[in-house]
Amino acid sequence: MTPDQIIDGLQCGHFDRDSFVNLKAAGVHGVVVTCGFWxxxxxxxxxxxxxxxxxxxxxxxxxFGYxxxxxxxxxxxxxxxxxxxxxxxxxxxxxxxxxxMWAELGVRVVQLTYNNQNELAGSCYEAEDSGLARYGREVIREMNRAGILVDCSHVGNLSTLQAIAASEKPIAVTHANADSLFAHKRNKTDDVLHALRDTGGxxxxxxxxxxxxxxxxxPIENWCEMVAKTVDIAGIDSVAIGTDRSHNFTAPDYAWMRMGRWTRGVDYGAASAARPGKAPPPDWFQSLTDMQIIPNGLRSVGFSEEEVAKITHGNWLRLYGETFRKSNS
Structure with a gap:
């Protein structure tokens, strides 16, 4: 792959032919797709x-990218x-x-929890993070063995730190940001980013x-500034792209994503009562094809060609190589 080719650590929604055509036009040749939430x-x-x-x-x-x-x-x-x-x-x-069995069917990335605490671990939205449960440790061990990457994007920070410690292979936060750069319950604290750095996540x-x-x-330069600041925290080998872009989502899709079957009420997920619906896309990212400007955006904030290649795809490929294969243990 060339420095201008991109792997996106996570997108969601209803993909169709146009999704693939537009991703291809943008130089995106690998994307983790969301097959389910609840x-x-x-x-x-x-x-x-x-x-x-x-x-x-x-x-x-x-x-398929198995x-x-x-x-x-x-x-x-x-x-x-x-x-x-x-x-x-x-x-x-x-x-x-x-x-x-899921690994044998081709599943390669699974998030431990979504927006609610479950039997594995605590979620980022709970008032208190319960930490990693016994069953969670068993699942991580089995995911390591079967060749499924552990994702902690919506997992609480304590549970994420414990998952990193429990996993024999590096893990991922496929789509989140540094909480120190933009404070939000969905984002990760610096100690989590340091733990990713220290373990190859x-x-x-x-x-x-x-x-x-x-x-x-x-503008793209602003988003790439966030990437650069994240590299300052986590290191050049532990930062990649995970846009969290959605395809063809409508109001019922957002309701399912945020509320599933678990509540009769209204839950805003990462949104808020002040901004309850679909969040406006970034100024630089109005269409999928706009992803093609990411490599030059990274260059504009000072990244070298080698660093651009790591961020756009190299770090994901390295991590996939360490986690997608079945172990004998």
Missing amino acids: EGTLESLDSLGRWRDLIRENSDVAA TPEAIETAAAEGKVAAILGYQNSNLFEGRIRLVE VIGVAAYRNITGDYFSG
């Missing part, structure tokens, strides 16, 4: 089936590699043996306005 095992299998149909029907522009080599092959062939991920662990339904810097703030959502 769904259990059967619904998650339905989602996986739909993804298989989608890739099959668009095989001229899309492929391995780093498959992602690089997709790039060489002018395709976008879809890396299968879930933003919650509900697909396991408390069954430790399902972890390996990676944070994907997000472009979601609710957790990025208006200043860093301005």
